[in-house]
Amino acid sequence: MELVFQRKEKIVGAFVVLMIVVLMALVVLIGRARHWFETYVTYYTVFDQTYNLSKDSRVKLYTVDVGKVTGVKLVGDKVKVELAILKDYAGRIKTDSVATVESPTFIGSEYVSIKPGTAKALPIPVNGTIPSRPKKSLADLMAEFEVEKTLKMVIKSIQDISETVKHLRDPKGPLYSALDSAAGILANIEAITRDIRQGKGSLGKLVGSEEALQKVYAQLDHVNSILKNIERATNTAREIAGDIESASAKSPEMVAGLRKALDMINQILTNIEQGSRDVPTVTKTTRQGIREIRDGVEEANKVIESLQKNFLIRPGLPPEPKGKNIQTRLRR
Numbered sequence: 001m002e003l004v005f006q007r008k009e010k011i012v013g014a015f016v017v018l019m020i021v022v023l024m025a026l027v028v029l030i031g032r033a034r035h036w037f038e039t040y041v042t043y044y045t046v047f048d049q050t051y052n053l054s055k056d057s058r059v060k061l062y063t064v065d066v067g068k069v070t071g072v073k074l075v076g077d078k079v080k081v082e083l084a085i086l087k088d089y090a091g092r093i094k095t096d097s098v099a100t101v102e103s104p105t106f107i108g109s110e111y112v113s114i115k116p117g118t119a120k121a122l123p124i125p126v127n128g129t130i131p132s133r134p135k136k137s138l139a140d141l142m143a144e145f146e147v148e149k150t151l152k153m154v155i156k157s158i159q160d161i162s163e164t165v166k167h168l169r170d171p172k173g174p175l176y177s178a179l180d181s182a183a184g185i186l187a188n189i190e191a192i193t194r195d196i197r198q199g200k201g202s203l204g205k206l207v208g209s210e211e212a213l214q215k216v217y218a219q220l221d222h223v224n225s226i227l228k229n230i231e232r233a234t235n236t237a238r239e240i241a242g243d244i245e246s247a248s249a250k251s252p253e254m255v256a257g258l259r260k261a262l263d264m265i266n267q268i269l270t271n272i273e274q275g276s277r278d279v280p281t282v283t284k285t286t287r288q289g290i291r292e293i294r295d296g297v298e299e300a301n302k303v304i305e306s307l308q309k310n311f312l313i314r315p316g317l318p319p320e321p322k323g324k325n326i327q328t329r330l331r332r
Contacts, residue, residue, distance in 0.1 A: 048079070
């Protein structure tokens, strides 16, 4: 006898088969995510206390889940923890690896963290014991970060700030004294400015009077012109000094002649000074001085004529000025 299924029954059967397939796929996906189908190997580690570890607590390597705690039991005065580690990560657990208990928060969520060893160390065999290190307590963390010392420094800083604020709020303190001094200075400046605007005082008269300002400007212009003349005279003196230096380099004889003429002039001036002391002989001394001056002038003319005839100096001399006829009347 053949079974005949109606259309609705076929649809229900297909739906049930589909649900079973989907359920099996979900089981496989979840199992792979939770390592249900992975192979585990067993290791042990020993702590001084449980540190709130329990069965199914996580085991991490480089913050990656690599296993779980499968048992916690007391052995003597120590706590022995059984660890189930994924076989793929067993080769990274070396003899110099260290297991410790850590927590992302201060309380709760403890897990076993394994610090992997060096590449040169040998792997720990299965069912071996991983070296451990005690978990840092809150007191250890405070000592490590010097929390107590930092808090004392913060409290002292707050007290200093409070004391400073107290001094600043004191009406007789430095802040109010400085503000009063600043207010007095500003008042004096305001009074001086007001007097200047009203034309009081020398500065006020100077600023308020257009005539005084024009005089000041004129004096400044005069000073400016004097400075320009001084600058021009300085430049001229430099040029003369340069000419004298070049001329002295060209003709040492001219320098000697000029020195001789200057010596004669100094002697003449000395004779005139001596003659002025004796009033009765002023005329004689003056005549003698005039005669000596004439001799000196003639000597200087001779030197100049000899210099003009020198072929080394002649090209550097300026042309002679043209003479002008001057008509004078004879004195009676």
